[in-house]
Amino acid sequence: MDLHWINDFLPTFRCPHTHQPLRWAEAEDLQRHGRAADEQALVNQDGSRFYPIDNGIPVLLPQES
Template identity: 45%
Template sequence: MPTSTPTPPEVLALLRCPTTKQPLRAATTEEKRAHGIPEQEDALASQDGTCLYRAPEGLPRLLSAKDVTAEDEG
């Protein structure tokens, strides 16, 4: 089972949600479950919890749904 590599705090402090422009924080287990993200995978959430972003190996993927095209998914 892969282990999670959290986003370093000094990097997290610089990041903002591309949708809400809010600072990001580590997502809770409940938030990850609600979005179908495995518990052991690192994920970031906007401060109000409306947006979640996967962060495999501690590298956040800060794409909003409108930024992802069919080409990106395949």
């Protein structure tokens, strides 16, 4: 699935919990959150919050700790 459109909006995306900027999840972020190594997702700047991409749409809902 083509997710390049997210790059255009990524500078405006913020974590709904911490208000930190979001970035693409890297391998260590995925591992920390118990996710598959090939999953595409976003995380907040410090990597503490995880936001999956479901059918090409980032799910930016607040999460419970």
